[in-house]
Amino acid sequence: MAVVTLLRTWSRIAGRLVSKSLQGQIVQFKLSDIGEGIREVTIKEWYVKEGDTVSQFDSICEVQSDKASVTITSRYDGVIKKLHYNLDDIAYVGKPLVDIETGALKDSEEDVVETPAVSHSEHTHQEIKGQKTLATPAVRRLAMENNIKLSEVVGSGKDGRILKEDILNYLEKQTGAILPPSPKAEIMPSPPKPKDRTIPIPISKPPVFTGKDRTEPIKGFQKAMVKTMSAALKIPHFGYCDEVDLAELVKLREELQPIAFARGVKLTFMPFFLKATSLGLLQFPILNASVDENCQNITYKSSHNIGIAMDTEKGLIVPNVKNVQICSIFEIAAELNRLQKLGSAGQLNATDLTGGTFTLSNIGSIGGTYTKPVILPPEVAVGGLGTIKALPRFNQKGEVYKAQIMNVSWSGDHRIIDGATMSHFSNLWKSYLENPGLMLLDLK
Ligand code: CAO
Numbered sequence: 001m002a003v004v005t006l007l008r009t010w011s012r013i014a015g016r017l018v019s020k021s022l023q024g025q026i027v028q029f030k031l032s033d034i035g036e037g038i039r040e041v042t043i044k045e046w047y048v049k050e051g052d053t054v055s056q057f058d059s060i061c062e063v064q065s066d067k068a069s070v071t072i073t074s075r076y077d078g079v080i081k082k083l084h085y086n087l088d089d090i091a092y093v094g095k096p097l098v099d100i101e102t103g104a105l106k107d108s109e110e111d112v113v114e115t116p117a118v119s120h121s122e123h124t125h126q127e128i129k130g131q132k133t134l135a136t137p138a139v140r141r142l143a144m145e146n147n148i149k150l151s152e153v154v155g156s157g158k159d160g161r162i163l164k165e166d167i168l169n170y171l172e173k174q175t176g177a178i179l180p181p182s183p184k185a186e187i188m189p190s191p192p193k194p195k196d197r198t199i200p201i202p203i204s205k206p207p208v209f210t211g212k213d214r215t216e217p218i219k220g221f222q223k224a225m226v227k228t229m230s231a232a233l234k235i236p237h238f239g240y241c242d243e244v245d246l247a248e249l250v251k252l253r254e255e256l257q258p259i260a261f262a263r264g265v266k267l268t269f270m271p272f273f274l275k276a277t278s279l280g281l282l283q284f285p286i287l288n289a290s291v292d293e294n295c296q297n298i299t300y301k302s303s304h305n306i307g308i309a310m311d312t313e314k315g316l317i318v319p320n321v322k323n324v325q326i327c328s329i330f331e332i333a334a335e336l337n338r339l340q341k342l343g344s345a346g347q348l349n350a351t352d353l354t355g356g357t358f359t360l361s362n363i364g365s366i367g368g369t370y371t372k373p374v375i376l377p378p379e380v381a382v383g384g385l386g387t388i389k390a391l392p393r394f395n396q397k398g399e400v401y402k403a404q405i406m407n408v409s410w411s412g413d414h415r416i417i418d419g420a421t422m423s424h425f426s427n428l429w430k431s432y433l434e435n436p437g438l439m440l441l442d443l444k
Contacts, residue, residue, distance in 0.1 A: 024103075026081055028096035029060075029072070040090045041065045042220050044346070048098075052080045060098060063091060064314075066224035069347050077103040090219060134161035142167050221315035231377045238414035239372060240422045244430045245403040246388055252436050260333060270308065271332035272439075273360055273385065276432035278304040278324040279442050281358060284425040286417055288357050290378035295415050307356035307376060308336065310343045311366065318376060319348050320356035326444060364388060364406060373411045380413040381422075383429075 031041070041063040048060055054074045061072050082099040085091050135143070135150055139162055143150050146167070153170045155162035218226060249272055260267035281288040285300045292299075307320040319339045321332055342348045359376050364387035371384030386407035393403040408429075412422045432439050 024101070026099050026101050027076065027078075029075075029098050029100070030096050031091050031093050038065045039093050041070075043085045043087055043089050043091055044069065046083060046087065048080050048083075050080050050083060053103075054078060054080060054100070064220055064346065066220060066227075072097065074100065076100050079103070090217070134159060139164050139167060146171055221312075221317055225316060228376060229374060232374045235375050235377065235380075236414045237372075237375060237411045238417065238419055238422065240410045240412070240419060240426060241370060242408055242426055242430060244406050244408055244433050245393065246406050246433060247402070247404045249433055249436050250388070250404045260330060263330070265330065265334045266337055267330075267333045268336070268365075269388070270336055270360070270362060271329045272433060272436065273362070273383075274306050274308075274321060274324050274332050274336075275327075275329050275439060275443075276429050277306055277358065277360060277383065279432055279439060280425050280429045282325065282442075283428060284421060286421060287381040287412065287425055289380050289416070290357070291380065291413065291416060298416060301357040303355075303357060305355050305357045307359035307379075308339065309359060309361035309363075310340065312343050312346065314346055317343055317348060317353065318356060318359060319343060319352040320359075322355070328443070329439075358382070360385065369407050371409050373409060375411055375413055380417060382411050384409040384411075 042065075043061055044064045045062040046060075047062070048054055048058070054060065055077050056074055058074045059071050060074050060080075063070050063072060078100040080098055081101050084096050084098060091097060134155065134157070140150065142164060143153070143162075148167060148170060150162055153162050153166050154160075156166050157163045246269070249269065253267060253269060253272070257267050281304050286298070288304055289298050289300045291297065303322065304324040305320040305322045306324045307318040310317050310319060319342075321327070321335045321339070324332060327335070339348065339352060342352070356376065356379060358379055359373075359382040361371065361373050361382065362385045363371050364385045367387055369386040369389075371386065373382040373384035375382050386409075388404050388406040391403055391405045392400050393405070395401050408426065410422055410426055
């Protein structure tokens, strides 16, 4: 998969292996070809300045492409002689990042890890004496904190990837320690309180008037948006809207929220929306498909990797929850918590950001009722959700009751999806959310 290539190349970003012949010389870290067509990254943060002494594995800087955020770490003991870029500059593939005057190597360092770049990725890549060890940064940290050599742990994940459980099992065998309960997500929301849904109050900053025009390069997430939205323009969009009464779901979530909270997970409406979408996609697989460039072939995707448009400080990103079709609502919630946490820290990895098959955009968490969502190619459909509002509606006896209304706006690629299909899908989605108990019947 391309992600592996990306990470392999990321791991080469900061340069080459230290050899003793380099001691005392000024060496340059060059930004190597990082694959995926990426030719440039933005310098997000420098962790060092000229004159600083660094050791191997000290963080040097944080760079951001339109796909991932990566920490570059030093391969060398030495002194930083030159930073080749200022903050927010674009660093180019093949050009030097920093100059380091190398110091003496410690004996033990020659056979340690040669991985300079820590991608904020699920799949970081270590090479130890020619062997590849796959482990996440969190797992490597856990191993380090417990003085465990990754090379001694047998990984039970895909391709021998070392998982957190492998470290805990190893630790248990070594020390007889009892395994801690399954980890809680780090987001600990304040205990939920039942309430009517209202439009969030906008927080406004004091206005600033500079009196000057400003031109700046389009980069980072915005640049990615230029690319994908220009491609989306070529797709003839069909729009379809409806309203959904979420009164039952509002009640159900209020009941389940404290339980999820006790398990360390914030439970919003999104996991229910995602599950209902996935159940709908099982019936209408054409909405979870992609078409080739000239629209000659349709590929029906087996996984429901549902993307979530996410508003972050740095702009719009769309990570996806993988395989929603086999996830419980709680599992979706926990994954969403993780994506949201990484998203707001600008640390989502390439795996999280690629491979989506359908997208939901919950603009309603910010405000608004209707939207005209734009398809994210190569996907063929997207849903936009408005704010849930307490509104009067009539029941079948003509009596007024308090409903919790949310508007949903779907867009489909009208080359392959007709309006009736979209309407059938939307009706099914609506029925699951208006009668959440129905989802139980179809959950795997
Ligand atoms: N109506 C009313 N309340 C809503 C809501 C809606 N449609 N959606 C979320 N909420 C509530 C949540 O339930 C939560 O309330 P509680 O504290 O009582 O649980 C609160 O708003 C905050 O939710 P959240 O935003 O943290 O989490 P979420 O899972 O609902 O949504 C995400 C996650 C990533 C979709 C959202 O944070 C976000 O970024 N939305 C913007 C999407 C966007 O920009 N779309 C445009 C794309 S095109 O440019």
